[in-house]
């Protein structure tokens with residue numbers, strides 16, 4: 519739907535929600551369409567909430583590195599996994615950025631461009647294809663509205679949750695860790711499949727997360743917080759102080775929530791299903807949407823490139839959601855640990871494509887076969903040729 523030609527435009531792009539998705543779109547547009555006017559509306563005072571976002575650098579399309587690279591705060595050469603009976607090193611740059619970094623970089627870009635405006639403290643009540651109504655009744659008009667108001671606004675369709683409490687800690691004794699631990703499952707298993715996740719930001723500063731793949735979204739934050747402090751020594755960390763607490767309950771749906779409507783506002787980010795149902799992570803899909811919007815003229819957003827992208831994300835999203843259906847519907851808690859161990863028998867490139875939502879048909883077959891508990895483990899090992 520187009521706005522009537524006599525309507526006063528507040529911006530070409532009206533970006534609703536100043537989280538990860540719209541921050542990526544803004545940065546991509548700023549680089550590729552410097553003439554475009556952008557108005558970003560965020561209800562809070564800062565952009566990006568309170569997160570550490572991590573991703574494999576391969577999750578980003580190579581063409582996105584120009585606008586996305588300034589966001590990256592930490593880089594490691596790969597990551598480690600520990601299971602009860604095996605360990606695994608996955609090669610490939612792993613990166614992280616914080617909400618503060620996202621806020622800083624986006625504001626820096628906006629500060630240098632008169633045609634990019636950020637309005638914080640602006641709560642949006644409703645969106646249409648070309649207009650936005652704020653909670654104070656003001657109506658703003660744009661040529662394209664991208665509604666990315668985050669997970670709270672998204673539909674849920676079965677499956678389970680990746681839920682976690684993370685503590686960013688100052689350490690009493692420095693540790694030498696050259697890479698993150700993506701999964702350490704050698705902890706007491708409860709409430710689904712449980713593991714620790716560790717990001718080493720500096721010798722004396724780490725993020726330790728207690729994570730669960732569970733059917734139940736409930737999270738007892740203070741108990742888990744105390745648990746992390748109590749278990750830290752066993753993981754090799756002496757905590758001096760807790761600097762920050764991060765909490766997440768990410769839906770892992772068993773049916774895709776991906777929305778590709780051509781009517782109304784463009785539903786982006788988590789709410790539009792632009793995330794990996796198999797991990798609950800959204801950076802890879804959000805970057806692809808940002809790439810698309812910045813690569814086509816605003817009047818051609820829903821052209822052939824959009825249809826190709828939508829088809830691709832839909833297939834990936836359905837497959838990954840199907841894996842959730844199996845994991846949360848058919849495997850009990852103890853089997854999920856085995857399932858994960860099996861999955862990481864797969865070669866690095868298959869793992870990378872799984873995270874990046876680039877899984878090929880052959881990968882799908884390998885994930886279903888090598889990664890499944892019904893396949894002899896030896897066969898999987900031979901197929902995987904893991905590097906360690």
Ligand SMILES: Cc1cc2nc3c(=O)[nH]c(=O)nc-3n(C[C@H](O)[C@H](O)[C@H](O)COP(=O)(O)OP(=O)(O)OC[C@H]3O[C@@H](n4cnc5c(N)ncnc54)[C@H](O)[C@@H]3O)c2cc1C
Nearest residue numbers: 535537538539561571572642667668766787788799800801
């Ligand atoms: C703690 C945590 C850690 C995560 N870690 C990772 C990770 O490591 N890697 C990864 O890829 N994914 C991660 N995710 C998942 C996913 O990337 C995030 O949820 C991501 O932030 C989703 O992006 P988004 O833009 O859709 O939503 P959000 O980033 O949540 O942004 C939505 C924004 O909209 C604003 N908003 C909401 N309603 C309104 C309104 N009515 N008016 C105006 N503004 C509004 C919110 O304040 C928010 O700023 C994590 C999620 C959480 C919660």
